[in-house]
Amino acid sequence: MKMKILAAIALLAMPVAALAEDAAGKLPAKDQYITSEGCKGCHIKEHTGWLRTFHSTAIQNPKYVPSAVKGDFTQPGLGFTLQEVDLTIGSHWTQRYMKKIDDDYYILPKSWSISSQRWENYNVWSWQKQPYSKYCIGCHVVRFDPADKSYVEHTIGCEACHGPGKGHADTGGNGRIVNPAKLGSVEMESICASCHVRGKDPSGQYSFPIGFTPGKNLADYYIPDKLKPGEGISDGIIRIFREWWGKAGDEEAMCSV
Numbered sequence: 578m579k580m581k582i583l584a585a586i587a588l589l590a591m592p593v594a595a596l597a598e599d600a601a602g603k604l605p606a607k608d609q610y611i612t613s614e615g616c617k618g619c620h621i622k623e624h625t626g627w628l629r630t631f632h633s634t635a636i637q638n639p640k641y642v643p644s645a646v647k648g649d650f651t652q653p654g655l656g657f658t659l660q661e662v663d664l665t666i667g668s669h670w671t672q673r674y675m676k677k678i679d680d681d682y683y684i685l686p687k688s689w690s691i692s693s694q695r696w697e698n699y700n701v702w703s704w705q706k707q708p709y710s711k712y713c714i715g716c717h718v719v720r721f722d723p724a725d726k727s728y729v730e731h732t733i734g735c736e737a738c739h740g741p742g743k744g745h746a747d748t749g750g751n752g753r754i755v756n757p758a759k760l761g762s763v764e765m766e767s768i769c770a771s772c773h774v775r776g777k778d779p780s781g782q783y784s785f786p787i788g789f790t791p792g793k794n795l796a797d798y799y800i801p802d803k804l805k806p807g808e809g810i811s812d813g814i815i816r817i818f819r820e821w822w823g824k825a826g827d828e829e830a831m832c833s834v
């Protein structure tokens with residue numbers, strides 16, 4: 578009985594602490610994340626569904642997953658080799674290749690078009706001036722922290738859409754986890770829009786939101802590029818996301834297929 582009451586108090590205390598963190602604009606602690614592998618055992622159906630989506634293959638390491646590489650590296654005159662590729666980015670229409678230099682990644686100057694099966698130039702003169710951690714990473718990983726350029730999982734893992742899952746997993750599924758279907762429409766669409774709408778964080782330094790996690794209103798973390806004159810940030814985000822969804826939307830991009 579005592580145990581139960583203590584557990585209940587702990588549960589009550591948790592959301593309050595989380596709110597205090599939000600007020601400071603901080604991300605949930607790193608150790609609150611368990612990665613997609615951590616969800617798999619209890620949610621094999623969703624994990625299998627997710628594996629079939631491009632979210633699971635957005636970033637891959639060719640040293641562990643050689644089949645991730647779509648480009649034809651036997652073609653002459655490429656200017657870089659497969660051995661230089663530390664990560665692939667993209668898996669549906671276009672694939673780019675990243676090389677680690679010092680503590681950041683850079684996108685090598687040719688892209689492979691998967692649809693037309695050929696190489697295309699990409700930022701040939703400026704590729705070494707555009708670090709992955711400023712221009713790309715926030716939309717291709719889970720929990721990017723600009724303070725130390727760290728992330729908890731490469732690619733769009735479960736927690737990119739569901740938020741940190743440790744409390745939920747440790748209590749056998751009773752703890753707090755975001756179910757997008759139970760959010761209001763602004764918070765629900767904010768999750769997808771945090772990557773599917775182009776913009777800048779309020780400091781203007783990053784091409785993605787900083788500190789946003791599922792359940793929040795993205796308008797507090799992000800300013801879209803294509804706002805109409807006089808349009809509110811939140812309205813703009815939702816409008817731009819819906820325009821994209823109308824063209825490219827696919828329910829099967831989620832996990833419960």
Ligand code: HEC
Binds near residue numbers: 769827831
């Ligand atoms: C953390 C960033 C992130 C979040 C959150 C996110 N996506 Fe994505 N999404 C991506 C990236 C990156 C790709 C491209 C992956 C690839 O092709 O390698 C993608 C691909 C897709 C695709 C396939 C598009 C195509 O043409 O191949 C659809 C559809 C999609 N996402 C829908 C959604 C929906 C709906 C949500 C919200 C429930 C969502 N995404 C949340 C980053 C994200």
Ligand code: HEC
Binds near residue numbers: 666671672707774
């Ligand atoms: C604001 C979020 C965001 C940023 C920043 C971002 N991406 Fe993406 N990226 C996406 C989304 C979302 C998709 C899927 C788009 C779609 O299908 O319409 C995507 C798709 C891609 C694809 C094609 C995937 C495919 O399968 O065809 C590549 C390659 C890619 N991104 C590389 C990059 C690189 C390199 C950078 C940095 C220079 C970058 N992205 C910055 C969100 C982002």
Ligand code: HEC
Binds near residue numbers: 758830
């Ligand atoms: C791109 C965003 C996205 C990713 C990535 C994602 N989910 Fe989901 N998930 C959703 C959305 C949206 C819903 C609610 C709507 C639905 O059921 O499709 C959902 C629903 C769920 C549910 C509730 C299903 C039910 O029957 O009510 C579970 C469990 C779940 N996801 C687990 C996972 C796991 C585990 C992973 C990783 C292997 C994952 N999700 C990855 C977006 C995502």
Ligand code: HEC
Binds near residue numbers: 613615747759
């Ligand atoms: C120890 C087992 C376990 C682990 C690990 C686990 N879950 Fe769950 N999860 C459950 C159970 C049990 C439920 C309740 C199922 C039901 O009601 O049908 C649940 C429910 C959910 C729901 C629906 C919640 C709601 O309010 O509707 C989502 C979303 C979800 N899990 C996502 C995840 C994600 C994402 C991860 C990994 C970060 C994860 N789970 C890890 C056991 C687990």
